[in-house]
Amino acid sequence: MPVPAKAAARNAKSDAAPDALSVLNHVFGLPGFRGAQEEIVRHVTGGGNCLVLMPTGGGKSLCYQLPSLLRKGCGIVVSPLIALMRDQVAGLLEAGVRAAVLNSTLSYEEASAVEAQLVAGELDLLYIAPERLLTPRCLALLGRADIALFAIDEAHCVSQWGHDFRPEYIGLTVIPERFPDVPRIALTATADELTRKEIVDRLGLGGAPSFVASFDRPNIRYEIVEKQNAPAQLKAFIAERHPGDAGIVYCLSRAKVEDTAAALNKAGIPALPYHAGLDANIRARNQDRFINEDGVVIVATIAFGMGIDKPDVRFVAHLDLPKSIEAYYQETGRAGRDGKPSSAWMAYGLSDIVQQRRMIEESNGAEAFKRVSIGKLEALVGLAETADCRRTRLLGYFGETPAAAKCGNCDNCLSPPVVRDGKVVAQKLLSCAYRTGQRFGAMHLIDVLVGRMTERVTQFGHDRLSVFGIGAELNEKQWRGVIRQVVAMGHLAADSEAFGALKLTESARGVLKGETEVMLREQAAGTRVRATRTKSRRGEIAPDIAGRGAAANPTLVGALRAWRSEVARKRGVPAYVVLHDATIDGIAASRPATLTQLRDIPGIGDKKLEHYGDELIALVKAGSAEA
Structure with a gap:
């Protein structure tokens, strides 16, 4: 005591x-x-x-x-x-x-x-x-x-x-x-x-x-996908990988928070919005529901999450690019605090880079602060575009060298992307940006490259340029991937003052002269979320007691969870304050018959044994009798 x-x-x-x-x-x-x-x-x-x-x-x-x-x-x-x-x-x-x-x-x-x-x-x-x-x-x-x-x-x-x-x-x-x-x-x-x-x-x-300590969170699977129809991609991710799980979805704007929460609810996924524009009572009620109820998804701006001690958040999803690797790491770290398998999923596109860079350049910060912020953004874009192990790249940012070059638990390790020599393709893109006056964004450049006769292309006479149609071997989706990667490499930069116009940087000269190597990741076949669902909860042996050889009884787990919810409701505390999921799984797996055996379960200290021991032993006995 x-x-x-x-x-x-x-x-x-x-x-x-x-x-x-x-x-x-x-x-x-x-x-x-x-x-x-x-x-x-x-x-x-x-x-x-x-x-x-x-x-x-x-x-x-x-x-x-x-x-x-x-x-x-x-x-x-x-x-x-x-x-x-x-x-x-x-x-x-x-x-x-x-x-x-x-x-x-x-x-x-x-x-x-x-x-x-x-x-x-x-x-x-x-x-x-x-x-x-x-x-x-x-x-x-x-x-x-x-x-x-x-x-x-x-x-x-x-x-x-x-x-x-x-x-x-x-x-x-x-x-x-x-x-x-x-x-x-x-x-x-x-x-x-x-x-x-x-x-x-x-x-x-x-x-x-x-x-x-090591920054590694080996229980978290990192996955970053090309943003196409982000709401549909998110719904597929949750439905296929995390049905019934608690999760956090981050969006950049308040309007997007509310639209996303509404779309998830319409798809049968219980979701609540959270942002500074909501009434304080609504924010507090939504946060309490997320903390105290099982399987609730909160859709929020970055104002949400710091200080949320909920251990059983099974996924964190980003529909917009965070500001830095530090922000990404902290936000994704809210998943799987209990050490059980969890996911960090993000949909990302070129518009995210343009938007974040514009926010930095239009901020009131000093020039030194803006330079540091842009450097942090570029490091995050590098993480999003890497063809190598994401965990290795993430840990390297914090000065940590992992024991293995590949983690085996990120999308690039599980489905290694194909990388090819992209020097010629990059030269075509840079030439197109240069010859069109470095005044246009990605969509217009793609129209010119693939030879699409749009009203805007003809208006500016770009159908008469030598670069018109020189990229017809790639489709629009592939060109989007090329542009995103070339921007991430720093050979093109989005001009926030010119509505995202793509301009050549100093390093583009080396690419155009053929002196700089450009390796591009090919677009993965298909965009459907892989259905390799992470088994992570009910009935699984908890990490702290793994190796004891007993499987958790799902019926007993359900009874223990129901008891925990009722105790939490009466005491006015979150359910995980009463007992963590890992402790419940431990009880269900080892089925203690005495208070001494119950005391050996991680998470059961003297006070919890005193308060709840007899009730828990009774639940175990009732569950064993039913089994």
Whole structure:
């Protein structure tokens, strides 16, 4: 139980590892640490500062929750995410940890009660929004309290170069200034070298170690397809690969969010819209339904998802190109937090590049910021256009070299594309763009290349050019693929001021002279989504208990899920706060007959055993009798 464990830790000898493992098991029901967790916990518990980069679902929260229980005082967690605060506190309370929040959702009386608990030493963890922490009242409050540590979650928000910069995070420099002797741990799932440096500088972490876990999420299958009829492609993807699954669909505009949600509902897929233009009550209701109900798809702008702790999101789909690889990685990382097979699917086209580049160039950012943003966009386009393993390319962006050149779980590995010498084809395209005055977009260039006598072609006299019809060996779809790849290679650039007109870049000269190699990926035969459905849920052996040899009883899984839903409804918490899917699968697979056997299931700690043990054993016995 957490409070005795905390008291025991205060009286422990210098080696805190045994206490950490004991608390991990008794409070959280986990048999052991993953990756660098133990090293991080030992370091912070000993009073050290550090930066932690760990992928979504990799166990970042435990890296500050455990030291908060092991050290004297209350751990202060700075987070900009109200939803995450709420869910994590609910989960901690379920485990018997004394946790609370201080944010704008609390009334004055509620906030005052939490403040009193903090000063009285009655809290183990307190989650605070950054703007609240920076107020004179809150800083004075923290000065009177016994603080175990400061955890700055979503630390990339402090960087102007990050994909989710938040001005209020700049003020967090006050933490090392006012509390220099309290250990600080900064955590994020996504940060390139530039962002990491700014985190270290702003949060006073110079000289502190950085713990960088692998960015690999092997349970996620990455797939990027050519955008044709995106709504139809999305419906086919969900229907064939993820029927009945919870998922997130990202769109760039509010109108597209609502249209896509309506189209999915019409196709029999339960979908809800989420964007900043919706009434706050509707947004909150839709988010709660997504969190608490099974099989709901949320269609959203990028405003949705940060802080959503739902572990059983089986897919994340993008109908528009994100801004950067960091944004793509974080958004797709919301799939499969429980470690079970999941999908990251994206439909992408040339118009996405034009649109994103226009947004960057028309922004109010400084020129240096625009240059960095365009570089990040080009890196993402390179990921979308690569013919090699997508996972290798993705990990390489974050400075990680995977053990194998091919992951075996992305579209390029599962169905390797055919690559051919495209120098002549690229020369035809560049010549066409040049001879038409570099004033036209993709569709007009294709009309000229294939020899299509449109009104516009004849209006400008382009049917009399030497390039008219020189590309008739390829059809419109193939030329679209060529243009997209040549733009991705940087030989053509879309001019946002000229409505997407394609202009030659400096590197195009080498292609036209035959000095630059151009390898193009051929269009894959057909565009239908492969029906190799990922088996990922009901009746499957959970990863944490795989190898025990027992298969989960689907009837028992259903009974356990129904029981969980009812308990969650009565307690007013998300279902996964009561028990994770992996824990339910573990119970259904091993069918424990005693409380001791139930306690051995990962995810069943002392408090959950105390609260739910007898009911769960009764459900298992009833399910075994029916079987």
